[in-house]
Amino acid sequence: MNVGYARVSTSSQNLENQIDQLKSTGCEKIFSEKRSGKNEANREQFKTMMDFLREGDVLYITKLDRLARSLINLHNILTTSFNH
DSSP states (O other), X not given: OEEEEEEESSTTSOOHHHHHHHHHTTOSEEEEEEOOSSOGGGOHHHHHHHHHOOXXXXXXXXXXXXXXXXXHHHHHHHHHXXXX
């Protein structure tokens, strides 16, 4: 399944552009939220998405910084999320 994740950092920002891009790539399920990326514990939709993903799914994002704040953060997400 093609799964999308959209995030903006503040409530005044708009998710529509990211969601439209994800839909145009064929995402069947899109998780979105208006949360800072500083604290993953506060990103409820991120956690829900990570629990939803299954082997064979493809995760789409519009920009890498919507998923992770740094390469170290991305590495931590991948190793902790997919090694359980």
